[in-house]
Amino acid sequence: MSQHDIYVTLLFITAGLGVLAFLLVIVGMILAPLIIEKVDRALGPLASDKELFFKGLPLSAHRMSGYGLKVLSRNTQWGQHRIYRDRPDRVHAVERAPAWILNVVTWIYASFVIVAPIAFLLAFIVIRLHDSG
Numbered sequence: 001m002s003q004h005d006i007y008v009t010l011l012f013i014t015a016g017l018g019v020l021a022f023l024l025v026i027v028g029m030i031l032a033p034l035i036i037e038k039v040d041r042a043l044g045p046l047a048s049d050k051e052l053f054f055k056g057l058p059l060s061a062h063r064m065s066g067y068g069l070k071v072l073s074r075n076t077q078w079g080q081h082r083i084y085r086d087r088p089d090r091v092h093a094v095e096r097a098p099a100w101i102l103n104v105v106t107w108i109y110a111s112f113v114i115v116a117p118i119a120f121l122l123a124f125i126v127i128r129l130h131d132s133g
Contacts, residue, residue, distance in 0.1 A: 031104065039067060046093060
């Protein structure tokens with residue numbers, strides 16, 4: 001496989017991840033003000049007390065991303081040790097939360113936090129490959 005083939009493959013992967021990240025942020029910013037109250041009621045124990053006072057758009061989207069990452073780490077050893085240990089209210093909140101809330105915070109908000117940095121990293125690699133060749 002030549003360097004050009006690698007470049008083209010990485011370029012398409014980067015473009016796809018960039019488009020996915022863009023769509024996730026658009027959907028996330030539209031949904032955040034509409035559902036933040038319901039998500040806070042269901043997953044409120046996962047946030048700090050200070051965070052629950054802020055209802056503005058960027059802050060609510062950030063809080064929902066935090067909820068999504070905490071829900072994703074629920075069954076990991078790191079999450080059990082750092083987030084859920086000695087906090088049965090947090091475990092109970094995740095277990096009692098409606099499935100649609102858990103799906104929204106993990107598939108839209110947490111996936112953006114995962115996909116966007118990967119897209120930026122790949123874009124940096126593609127630019128370096130383009131400049132070197």
